[in-house]
Amino acid sequence: MRMKRTVVVILIALLSISTIFAANVRIKDFAKFRGARDNQLFGVGLVVGLNGTGDSGTLNSTLLANMMKNFGISVNPNDLKTRNVALVMVVADIPPFYKSGMRLDVEIASINDAKSLRNGILVQTPLYGADGNVYAVAQGPVSVGGEEVKGTANLQKRFPVVGYIPGGAIVEREIPMSIVDANSITILLDRPDFTNAARTAVAINTKFGVNIAKAVDAASIKVNIPNVFADDVISFLALLEEIEVPLDTIAQVVINERTGTIVFGGDVKISDFVLSYGNFVVVISNGQIGDKQATIGNLVTALKSLGATPQDIIAIVQELYKAGALFAQLKIM
Structure with missing residues (x-):
């Protein structure tokens, strides 16, 4: 179906769309050292x-x-x-x-x-x-x-x-704490994730040019303290904190029906489908929306260009999830 109309969509507090891509983040911003706690x-x-x-x-x-x-x-x-x-x-x-x-x-x-x-x-x-x-x-x-x-x-x-x-x-009194155990420290992720734990270990090993870090599980990375830092552990910890890691994000779509807001994070993909909703007909074939990849971001852009309202887009996304065509977690607020 070809719709010969030009629609200028102005979003003023009607639809906020944020796509969160993998980004390089310092270890100090998404993790902490075991033993250093409130x-x-x-x-x-x-x-x-x-x-x-x-x-x-x-x-x-x-x-x-x-x-x-x-x-x-x-x-x-x-x-x-x-x-x-x-x-x-x-x-x-x-x-x-x-x-x-x-x-x-x-x-x-x-x-x-x-x-x-x-x-x-x-x-x-x-x-x-x-x-x-x-x-x-x-x-x-x-x-x-x-x-x-x-x-x-x-x-x-x-x-x-x-x-x-x-x-x-x-x-009046300091709470005793120890973050070094058997010449090693453990980094704890704020949000356990196997991919991010593995990437953190790789980033640390790349930074120091030697395999001193190993992901123990989805939440912790054990790091051996190099001999050169045996007498200056604080400097070693400071270097660890500043290492940047390409964090992965879970494919997730969050919908707030009251405000008409859609927030999607991660690489949210959708499968092939034919959608008929009111005056809209959208076809996704061979993983493409027109000449673009079939992602939730590109779908929303296409729907906006056809004049879809925030409520229309929210309803369509919900139906895609029910049909199993949306490869992401869906949260409705």
Whole structure:
């Protein structure tokens, strides 16, 4: 079917199409070294200075009385009934190799029935690791953020019982870490993939001109430390991080029907078929769309040139997947 019409397609927030090709990516951007990992810290503390928006009940009064005993002050909990205090959970992530004196961001959340943590101050709170040891101490003014939204759609709604303290914790103890094991290190991929693991090993061996790397499985690559770097492992790790690898991507098509968005990554191919949809007839024969290769990208381009709307294209792609003509994973949002 020959359609003698010229269609100018202007896409303004109607259809976004992104094709992700294999690209050279630094190892530091898609992997990490085994042993170099974040750790989660947590603690229970008190936020004071609230203007009557704290917890009800006597739990806070008891905690405050116990805290004052540490300063040699004896107070009856019944004399400390106040809604200016809130019991909170304090959490933080400590990155690898953080040293004593460095600062962490912390988040806090009300545990009891406080109405708001706005303008409150977190009292010094020890933060524990999973092993029960204290690794940091948090304290400081609480930032709630957001706005009190009243009929305004452009402002971020405030959640007053959750807060944030930038740099609110000081590291007191370094978490011990070791990334070298038997004169070797292991690189862990953020997304396990056999192809990318093998390519990473090849890129490392090519860089150093000797076979020091081997893919152990889809997630890990073992790298032996050359003798020349035996006394300077950090320099060796820095060189590894900067090595670029031609990463492979999974053939995948993601559709957002609400926004009319199609995102496809990898080399997404389609098989031969004849498609009749409304006024459109598309024929793919011998792996070609006209004089181009039969890929999802070229198909979308052809459909756009015929005047297909985003909804038309989405419907066609879905039918191709159902018919088994689309060689990719399909995700619909």
